[in-house]
Amino acid sequence: MRKLGDIASQSGQLSQVPVQSLMPLPAPYDRIADLPPRKVLNQKVLDRIDTSLDGFSALGLARPQTPEEEHEFVKRFLSGLEKLLSKENNWTFLEQLTLSLDHCARCQTCVEACPIYTASGHDEVYRPTFRSEVFRRLMNEYAKPGGKALAWLKGEHVELNAATLGRLLESAYRCTLCRRCAQACPMGVDNALLTREIRKLFSMEMGIAPKEIHDKGSMLQLRTGSSTGMNARAVRDNVAFLDEEIRDQTGLTIETPWDKEGADVLLIHNAGEILAWLENPMAFAIILEAAGISWTMSSDLAGYDSVNYGLWYDDAQFARVAVKQAEAARKLKVKKIVLGECGHGHKASMVTADRILTGDLNIPRESALVLLRDIVMSGRLKLDPSRNDFPVTLHDPCNMVRMMGIVEPQREILRAICPQFREMTPHGVNNYCCGGGSGFAIMSGYNFEDWRFSVAGRMKLKQILDAFADCPSPEVKKYVCAPCSNCKGQFRDLFQYYGVWEKSGILYGGLAELIVNAMTDLSQPFIKWEFH
Amino acid sequence: MLTVMLISVALVIFFAGNAVRVVKTLRMPAHLRWELYPIPKGPEERQRYGGSYFEESGWWTKPVDTSHKSEVAFVLKEVLLLRGVWENFRALWSWAWLLHWGLYLYVLATLLALGEVLLPAGASFGTLHAAVMYGYRLACSLGLAGTLGLLVIRSWHPRVRAFTTRIGIFDLLLLGSIFATGMLLLTAGPAGLHSMISDLVRLPTFLGNHPAVWHIHVALLTFFLAYFPFTHMTHAYMKYFTWHRVRWDDSPIAHDPHAAKTLAVNLQRKTSWAAPHIAAGGTATWSEVVADADGNGAGKRA
Amino acid sequence: MDSSQGILQVFTWNNHEVEVDEDGFIQQPDLWDEQLALALARTDGVIELTDAHWKIIHYIRSYFQEFEIAPMIRKLCKETGFSLREIYNLFPSGPAKGACKVAGLPKPTGCV
Ligand code: SF4
Ligand code: SF4
Secondary structure: OOOHHHHOOOOOOOOOOOOHHHOOOOOOOOOOOHHHOOOOOHHHHHHEOOOOOOOOOOOOOOOOOHHHHHHHHHHHHHHHHHHHOOOOHOOOOOHHHHHHHHHHOOOOOHHHOHHHHHHHHHHHEEEEEHHHHHHHHHHHHHOOOHHHHHHHHOOOOOOOOOOHHHHHHHHHHHHHHHHOOHHHHOOOOOOHHHHHHHHHHHHHHOOOOOOOHHHHHHHHHHHHHHOOOOOOOHHHHHHHHHHHHHHHHHHHOOOEEEEEOOOEEEOOOOHHHHOOOHHHHHHHHHHHHHHHOOOOOOOOOOOOOOOHHHHOOOHHHHHHOOOHHHHHHHHHOOOOOOOOOOOOHHHHHHHHOOOOOOHHHHOOOOHHHHHHHHHHHOOOOOOOHHHHOOOOEOOOOOOHOOOOOOOHHHHHHHHHHOOOOOOOOHHHHHHOOOOOOHHHHHOOOOHHHHHHHHOOOOOHHHHHHHHHOOOOOOOOEEEEOOHHHHHHHHHHHHHHHHHHHHHHHHEEEHHHHHHHHHHOOOOOOOOOOOOO | HHHHHHHHHHHHHHHHHHHHHHHHHHOOOOOOOOOOOOOOOOOOOHHHHOOHHHHHHOHHHHHOOOOHHHHHHHHHOOOHHHHHHHHHHHHHHHHHHHHHHHHHHHHHHHHHHHHHHHHHOOOOOOHHHHHHHHHHHHHHHHHHHHHHHHHHHHHHHHOOHHHHHHHHHHHHHHHHHHHHHHHHOOOOOHHHHHHHHHHHHHHHHHHHOHHHHHHHHHHHHHHHHHHHHHHHHHHHHHHHHHHHHHHHHOHHHHHHOHHHHHHHHHHHOOOOOOOOOOOOOEEEHHHHHHHHOOOOOOOOOO | OOOOOOOOOEEEOOOEEEEEEEOOOOOOOOHHEEEEEHHHHHHOOOOOOOOOHHHHHHHHHHHHHOOOOOOHHHHHHHOOOOOOOHHHHHOOOOHHHHHHOOOOOOOOOOOO
16 A cells, blocks of 8 residues: 555455565564465355455455445445434444544554564554544545635545445454554544444445454344343353352352342353353352352343443444343342453453443443452462462453553452463553454454464564563473453464474463462362463 | 724634633533543542542542542643653653643733733833843743644654644644744834834824734634634643543432433433434433333434 | 444345355344355355354354353254364364354353
C-alpha cells in the first residue's frame, strides 16, 4: 500500500505481509523455515471471498457479484453510517464516536503503541490510524452535508466501492481493541472505539459479523444459555463431572452449589473454562469451599456463562446478554456477582453494562481476582509457596487491567505464593494484548489463524520468551499465569503453533490453579504440567 | 470600519461555533462507560500503577474520590509540556511544543494588550506594554519555528508523511503566515503588532494608515477566528470531553441518582438498525430490542 | 448478495451430498450415519474405522443426542477409557477437530 486511497483499488492485495518483514523473534523461533507454512486457500474459495486487504480472511465476506449487488452493498453501508451519527440508533456511543472522529490531528503519535503494527514490521495496513482515517473520511464525505465538496477541497476524498468496504471490514478485524494506542493519543482519540463502531455498523445494519462471534456466539448464548452451546442440563452434568474430578484428584468432597437462593456470591465463569480448562473452575470450587464462602452457580439462561461477545461488535447483542445475566443474579437474590477469570466478561458486566442495568438489576459485581486476593491474604488457606517454586510470569488481560485498573490483586497473590514470579516488560496498564482480544481467540475460519499467530500474537510471544530469558531450556518448566479464558485460548493455540511447550517448556494457566497448587491440604500437586 | 466589522463577525462565528460544538456534545445522550486507565483519581499509591476502585472488595460501599488534584496536575503536564507527544513521538515533540507555546503566548499577549487598552491610562503602563511587546515577539518566534518544523516533519517524516493532506498543510501555512506577518510587524515601528489591539479598539477609522502587512496579519487572524471552530484544533478545549467525560469517567451508577431516568429515556428511543436480529427493516424501541433476546427482529411487524 | 459469513461447501460421498463448513464439519447432524462417518474419517486420513474408533464415535454421538453438545475431552477419555494420546492416534486431528467431526457434530463454539 502506498497511500490511503489505495483501499479502494479494484484489484490486488494491499499487503502480502511477508514473513521476512515481521518483527524478529528470539531463537529458536527466528528460523522462518521452521514455521508451519501458511494455509493456502483453494481457488474456489479465493474467487468468492474478499482477501484483498492482506490475503487473510476473518469473515469470509462474499464479494458482490454484480454491479447491482455492489450498489446495494454500498447503499446499506451508507445508511449504517448515518445511523452511527444518530441519537436514536447510537445513544450508547455517540459522544465517544463524535469526539474521536472530530479531534484527530493525524499526528501519528499513537501508532508505535500498537503491538500489531509494530510486530508486523510496520505494515501500513495495520497502522492504527489507517482504518480510523478511512472511516473518518468516509463519514465526513458521505454522511455529512457538503461532505463531497469539502473532501475534494481538503484533499481527503476516498472512493467508496465494494473494495473499500471489504477491506475496511476486514481491517476492523485486524485490531484487538486493546486500546494501547488510545492511551498514547494526546487528544483522547480512540482508534479502538472507531474499530468497534465499524464492526457495529456492519453487524447492526448489514448483519455481517464473524460467525464465531455472532451466529455461534452471542446468538447461540441467547438461545441455549452459553456460547459453547451448553444448555442448563449440559452445564450441570459437566460441573458434576468436575466435582467428581476433584474427588478423584484431591480426595476432597465438593458439591458445587446450584441455584442457591440468598447466597453471598454468584460465581459466573466463562463457560469455556468448564469445557476446556476445567482445572480453573475446579480450583475455584476448592478455594471457595476451603475459605468457607457462601456461593452458588446459576443454571439460568446466560447465568452460567460470563461471556458477552457483543462487547466486541454489537450493542444490541451486548445489552441482551448483559440483561439476561443480571436477571439470573436477581432471581437468586445474591449479594454480589463474582466474575471468574474472563477479561472481557469482567469489563462487559462491571463497566460497559453499568449504565444499562439500573434498579434491582444493578447487582454489585466484583472481580474474582479481588476475592481470591482477599482469601489468600486472610490466611484462611494453608499455602506453601515452595510448592510453586518454578518461574512464573503474569499476563495482564487488557480488559481487566488497562480498561478496569485491576492491577495489583493478582500480583499480591503471585508475590505471596510464587517465589520465582517475574514481570514482563511492559506490564500492568501498559501491557501488550495476547493477540486473541476482541474475539480473535475463538476465530479460526479460513486462514485467519495464520495471521493470529504470526502477527497478532507475535509481540506477546516475544514478551513471554524475554521474561523467561534466564531459563530458556525446556527442562525448566515455566508458567504463564493468564487470568482470562480468552487469553488462555490464544496462548494454547499460539504455543502450539510455535511449539513453545516442546522448545521452551512454557505452560499457561489461570491464577486459581496456582493457589490450589500451593495448598498444603493437597497431597498431590494440582498443576499437572501437561500441555493441552 | 470594514476591518472592525469583519473581525466582529469572525468573533461571533468563533464564539458561536465553539459554543455550538460544546452544547451539542453536552446534549448528547448519556453514553455507556468507556474508561481507560491510568486514571488520575483515587489514592496516590494506586495511581502510581494505574489501579482503580475495582481493586477493593465491596467497592460499591466505599466513598468515591472527589478530589481533582491529580487530574489538574495531569492536564497541566499535557497542556504545558505536551507529555503525550514527548513520550510517544519525540521527533514531533519539539516542533509541536514550539507551535503550542507560540499560540499560548500570542493569546496571552493579546489579552494583555486588551488589558492595556481597557485599563485606565497610567496604571503600570510601562511594564504591561513591555510584556505585550516581548510576549508577541516570543510568540511569533516560537510559533514560526514550530510551524516550519512541523511543515518539514509533515512532508518528509515517514511516520506521518502518508497521512498529510492538503488541509493539514493549509492549517500549518495559515498559522505560519500569522506568525510570519506578526514577526514582520514587530519591526514596523509604533504601528506594529504590539499596538494592534489598541489600534483596533481605539482608532478604527484610521486603520488605513497601516502598512499592508498589518492588514494581511489582521485578515489572516480574522479568517483564523472564523475557521477555528470547524477544525480539529478545537481539541484545545474539547479534550475536556475526551478526557473527563470518556477516558476518566469511571463513575458507577451505584452513585448516580438519575441513572434510572436517563436509561429509561434511552430505552424509549426508536432504533432502525436494519440487521435481521435487530429492527429487521422496521423500527423498534431499544427496550423492545433488548426484550427480543432471540433476535427475531423486533421491528419486523412494523 | 449473500452477506452471511462462512461459505458452505458440498461434501459428496457415495452419490450423497451434505453441506460442510470450511473445516469439513457437517451442518445438519441428523443426516449422519455410519457410512458418512467413514467418508468423513477418510478426509482426515483415517482409512478404516476400528472398534476403538466406533466406541469413541458412539460415545460422542450419544452424549450429543442427550446434551446437544460435544462431551468435554476429559470426560470422553474417562468414559471411553482412552487416553488423549490414544485418541490422537485414532483421530490424528484430535478429539474436537477429528473425532467430533467424524461423529457428525457441528464445530465446537464459544471460548473453548
Ligand atoms: S489518534 Fe491521536 S495520536 Fe493518533 S493520529 Fe489521531 S490525534 Fe494523533
Ligand atoms: S486498539 Fe490495540 S490493536 Fe487496535 S489499533 Fe490500537 S493498539 Fe493496535
